[in-house]
Amino acid sequence: MKKQWINELSAPGTVSGQFAVAAKTLRDFARGRFLSMTLADRTGSIAAVLWDDAESIDRSLKLGDIVKVEGSVQEYRESLQVKIDRIGFVDKGTVELGDYRESLADADLVEARLRGQLATIANPWLKTLVDSFLDDSEFMARFRVAAAAKKWHHGFFGGLLLHTTELVELAAAVVPLFPKADRDLVLTGAFLHDIGKIHELEGELAVDYSTAGRLIGHIVMGSQMTLDRTRRIDGFPPTLSMHLQHLVLSHQGELAFASPVVPKSLEAILLHHMDDLNAQANAFMRIIGDTRKRESEWSDYQNIIDRQIWTGDAG
Amino acid sequence: MKKQWINELSAPGTVSGQFAVAAKTLRDFARGRFLSMTLADRTGSIAAVLWDDAESIDRSLKLGDIVKVEGSVQEYRESLQVKIDRIGFVDKGTVELGDYRESLADADLVEARLRGQLATIANPWLKTLVDSFLDDSEFMARFRVAAAAKKWHHGFFGGLLLHTTELVELAAAVVPLFPKADRDLVLTGAFLHDIGKIHELEGELAVDYSTAGRLIGHIVMGSQMTLDRTRRIDGFPPTLSMHLQHLVLSHQGELAFASPVVPKSLEAILLHHMDDLNAQANAFMRIIGDTRKRESEWSDYQNIIDRQIWTGDAG
Amino acid sequence: MKKQWINELSAPGTVSGQFAVAAKTLRDFARGRFLSMTLADRTGSIAAVLWDDAESIDRSLKLGDIVKVEGSVQEYRESLQVKIDRIGFVDKGTVELGDYRESLADADLVEARLRGQLATIANPWLKTLVDSFLDDSEFMARFRVAAAAKKWHHGFFGGLLLHTTELVELAAAVVPLFPKADRDLVLTGAFLHDIGKIHELEGELAVDYSTAGRLIGHIVMGSQMTLDRTRRIDGFPPTLSMHLQHLVLSHQGELAFASPVVPKSLEAILLHHMDDLNAQANAFMRIIGDTRKRESEWSDYQNIIDRQIWTGDAG
């Protein structure tokens, strides 16, 4: 049973507990290598370093393993860090997995918000389709825990549910300003656009791309899942099924971003731009939050968007 | 006085009336040139052709001139076309200019919607700034009649007012979903982002780029207008002025689209993406409308976005 | 019954026969429009023009219609051209469709070459999969007549069969030089890579993109067809199915060319490069052939590859 939680650790202090390995990298120092890790449980994550025998331990550890760790807690670069003295493996069969992953805190609430929005869909075919997903407990189990991306800071368990819910809510706010758009289609598209990620990303305790994710990708898998489901609904209009596949396939907006077709309907162009707006604004909010914590006016340089971000004016 | 209106013309029929020259191009045919024109008044616009003496008439005509036209109305390519037999100039001083431009029909209503949204701004500095524009009857006179773009189909008189109003309304719907953003700043930025266009585009009866518009551009001019106005408000916080200039300068989102700086604050990135979403969705709606009129499922090829657009599923 | 064949027409002469409408465009001339068409039957195609009432005839004609034409044959720009005096519709139910399309002459022979190569596949799963297509008479009927591209000069009926056969033969010649590659996989991938085109392109007598082709594309449709077929083979190894989907999805080589994933296996990179080599070399051969016919050393400028092509040295 888990006795020590990450959010209870403080420095200086000692560690003696069980955690999941959420990330790991061998790093060089002058005359050898050490293992830099991220340990996680459902209360959060913490950096850790291991100096002795780092290479052979790295070879035997896999992402998502649960390890028993003994060591000390230090403050390093204004954050806490575990220095590992002893490490051992824990049989996953003996633990409660939910204890070992940082997850969306209020998943039930978020799911309720999502279900609430989707309940407003009037088109009977789309309603049937959406319900067939919502009523599929196996699908929903995966959809609720899936991450939306691989990187730890973006990719917590439940991230896909939160991202999807935010996009559906944005759609519900924006579509009324464009009355020519089919609201039910846009909401359904927002719900389905990233479902392929439940197969693209895998791992119960750490997130990585699956082989199918790398060879086929979540976009085509999501389109496939949509098609499979509409085929099972008797009489589902083929043009509507094709339009839904188009919404999923085109949602990245450009070929260069791995969409095999660009948006060609009003609903598709709205979905793409709302997804983009949501992603960018969320990234800015996270970076601004981190920067303000450091009491800095300007963020670190963000390579992915080639700029520093301004936290703005407190006045 | 104007006796014949464009929306009353039908084919076959005769024309004898006064219209503004909204566009004109000399075109080649096998052994010479003809003059292809767009005639306009406040009820709409119509294509016109002039065969005789086209080159010398072209030299003496300027965009925005008012001409007296005699000729016939024909159906050509499923539209009406005026074949001009005689043409003469009309002194602008003798006419009511408002009769000669296709304008936003319900400008008062649209302006009221804009004022209504802007009235919700609580920050006293931003309120003072916004009001200083709204209370400036000279500014508002230009702002109300200005076009948002040069091309006729996009650039009707009053287009800038409509575009700005739609963006402010979109901001009011979207910002509540991003509570860390400063709502007053985003709304003010949405109001100011394109004000430079009242100097970039010119013409009372036809829209073209001014020399200042080509040498300086609406983005820098709008930033300049914002700075000038904040300088006149005693005690206006310099950082707030700077942030507003940043919102205006960065709203195109990328250097390649003529913004000299990229969006670096949360408010700037929201403003840019909402402007983009609004522009794309409006273009799609216009193209879909035109395509459905032709009872076609797919639009003509749109060079500017390298695709045909699908009108979608009637079912 | 068809009495006059296109390859029997000469100038000056008269036309009185039935042909398919393989292409049509309204073109402008000085004071109106004329209809420029391509008429076709199985012996070839010929340009045609229609001057009177061009717009209304254009509206009632569809690509692939069969028309009865009366008129004259002229020489125009070193080619034959039909000047249409009278045109009327022919009921497709009354004719032998095969008489009306320019098709691969020796389709049986080409199919035999393809079947011969595919018969060398040893892997039993791939053999079963390939045979399930070859034995599916409905699939083969479409596969044999499908075009490989929309443009008439590239897109004759049977073009897909010829292109596929050439690629399979190239694979059979090249793979032995790369012994680490799985020959059976490469040959199967070459066979399947473009099968989605039987749904992307449509038309019995003229080739155009289908709505599904524009919204989903032949790449994703081909991947889907492959998956559907492997699902029907009991025990088909899932990894092998995934690899085949990857071969189809990645064969264009780059995201910018509409492949949603890039080639990531040895077989995928070989397939992509052989497809590219084959396409480029075929285009060069066609252009060189056309240029030599004109007794010219250099081809016209080829926009698609930004160069003129040299026919080279006769010596």
Place this chain on the structure above:
Amino acid sequence: MKKQWINELSAPGTVSGQFAVAAKTLRDFARGRFLSMTLADRTGSIAAVLWDDAESIDRSLKLGDIVKVEGSVQEYRESLQVKIDRIGFVDKGTVELGDYRESLADADLVEARLRGQLATIANPWLKTLVDSFLDDSEFMARFRVAAAAKKWHHGFFGGLLLHTTELVELAAAVVPLFPKADRDLVLTGAFLHDIGKIHELEGELAVDYSTAGRLIGHIVMGSQMTLDRTRRIDGFPPTLSMHLQHLVLSHQGELAFASPVVPKSLEAILLHHMDDLNAQANAFMRIIGDTRKRESEWSDYQNIIDRQIWTGDAG
């Protein structure tokens, strides 16, 4: 009072003196961080490292602080380096700031060269404008000490004056070969093109981007300063003012390099190309000088221009 100068330090030796902090970065080593700094005074700059308590000292130090340093001088990688044992803050009010910055040695001479060239401007409006800057002692004080860029090696105090003077001299040599160009305009444009940098870059003892520099940029600020100044000259021709703004706004030559408009006049295109030639040639000369010092034929790889530079042939 300053007792020890950087150009008097030698290795091995001891340090006990006061210097400005011209640059600083926390760097990682195996089990922690050290602080890498550049110390400067008017005689030059030197690298320095501080191992103990590096993180907390980094937090309390700002660029441009003056510090009292005790430690030793070592030779490291063929250069001198200070190893800091003790560090303390010095009140800037107690020192002569000029002692603490590496500055253009012969600024009076360079300014005289600049004034000499500008004195040849004949156009009375441009002469008045240029003189209004040259006679503005506050402006000139900033203009003389400003750096032309942030990077230390490029960005010494006085760098803007030197860069501007060289460009004005280049203009004086080149424009006579293009007699259609307005010499006075080109010289004035060369003088004004980078004046916005006195606000973009800030720091009395170390150079960094100001918040205004990052949100607005030196190009728009320079255009603004030009406009403000011409507004104060009674009767200044508006077209001339607009042309000057265009010269400043367009001098980077392309939108991608942050110019919001591209050069559209003969004077603008000349100014842009001379600025580019000057910048590139100066960079090559600096790199060749550094490379020859190392007695090497080829420079290190220069990422910014993707190549190594050849020092050429001594023969």
Place this chain on the structure above:
Amino acid sequence: MKKQWINELSAPGTVSGQFAVAAKTLRDFARGRFLSMTLADRTGSIAAVLWDDAESIDRSLKLGDIVKVEGSVQEYRESLQVKIDRIGFVDKGTVELGDYRESLADADLVEARLRGQLATIANPWLKTLVDSFLDDSEFMARFRVAAAAKKWHHGFFGGLLLHTTELVELAAAVVPLFPKADRDLVLTGAFLHDIGKIHELEGELAVDYSTAGRLIGHIVMGSQMTLDRTRRIDGFPPTLSMHLQHLVLSHQGELAFASPVVPKSLEAILLHHMDDLNAQANAFMRIIGDTRKRESEWSDYQNIIDRQIWTGDAG
């Protein structure tokens, strides 16, 4: 003997004279084709059209042929145009070729300017090399008459001499400002940079790319000519020869502009930027001149640089 000169033609009038065919294109009109030509002699060029039998005459005419023309002169689009009634071939052996090409008027003077600049080269090897070209009467004969580009308006006979001379003069003005550059090398490089054009472009009376020009290009041919010549000078330093080849090969500045290597020495970067400055400024001057002739403030849209050019302010 030539009796009628192009600069003596006026409209309305008649033509009966001999001219070179400097350009020709078959153009479509509604029901056929006409031949649009440029006729030239040493006094200038004039547009011409031929309606009857245009296709067969086009087939028998080659660029650079001399033709006897009868017809009339008309004013068309504000320029003169010849309407050809009768056309016949003239044996080139019977005429003075110099009468039939528009050439640099004062070639002797320009050549003297070039020789004057090159006479200042002090390095004995470079002096010997340059003189070996200047003393080679066969080379100079081709160099003096060659065009610098294919397009007629840029590519008059003697254009290469003029372009080279201007660049050498620009180098002589600019290099003194960069004293670390080897003046003799830069001047020699400026002289040699485009010599490959005497083989890339061909035609005595009309300019077109040669087959060698298309397969190898003037850059590699110029490098080859430089190498061949230095090989013939006993003891020519190999490094100097290599540097000269580098100057020629890299002068376009980027791989994308067909230079197989980028500039890597100070002399190479100076040469490239001066060539660029000269080309752009010359293009702007020509366009401004044309625009002012039309009494217009803004030029036509220039596709090659994606902008209109401003003729500027007469005040």
Place this chain on the structure above:
Amino acid sequence: MKKQWINELSAPGTVSGQFAVAAKTLRDFARGRFLSMTLADRTGSIAAVLWDDAESIDRSLKLGDIVKVEGSVQEYRESLQVKIDRIGFVDKGTVELGDYRESLADADLVEARLRGQLATIANPWLKTLVDSFLDDSEFMARFRVAAAAKKWHHGFFGGLLLHTTELVELAAAVVPLFPKADRDLVLTGAFLHDIGKIHELEGELAVDYSTAGRLIGHIVMGSQMTLDRTRRIDGFPPTLSMHLQHLVLSHQGELAFASPVVPKSLEAILLHHMDDLNAQANAFMRIIGDTRKRESEWSDYQNIIDRQIWTGDAG
């Protein structure tokens, strides 16, 4: 005499032998630098580190030196590594150079394969040209030992011979499928395409770019060598020589890849695509081999092609 070979070293163990320095880099560690080297002999290569006095030893060592090394062998990161205790120089005149470089094992066999293919060339001019290279013992001596690239793992001695032979064999397999291509030309082009590399890359015991290689490049040098050789064959057809130069100059396929002309003949486009296919497939095979050795399904991220590679399915 060499007494210890690299393929006999094991860990833990001692080293006392002579090796070539195939690569070297100074690397930073916390408070200084160490020298990271690759030692090589004909049996392979091994990493080595040297800690003491690293900077001064680095200054006196050159790539390709032979050194006498004493030290120990350790296992480091799953590979062997030499820790150098003592190092001294060895006079190259006293050793057998062939003992000190990793070379193509079966060069005689590979050369025989190449000569066998080239013997099938029937065109007498091409046969004479090819034989003049094959019979030139000085050329063949360099051609046999040259590397095909700089990087050690790609650039072993003899790599150029192997790469050329594989391409010629690929050409022999592919050209028969394109009967319009001139087989003799393609084979000759494949033989000649990279011969410039014998001058671009230099070093008897370590591979680096020569100064000529950086200033001129192997493409232009290979074209030059081809031209020089055809000039020496009496009566060699100039067009054929030009075509061969075109094959060499255009073989990289695009200007951006340093070809100064793009492929414009059927033979040139085939040569380019076969070179590309061969290079990509070889890279994939090497990476897959390395990855399988590590018993991993996916390779490390390959920056040069922006992807990980899949080793595929063992089943």
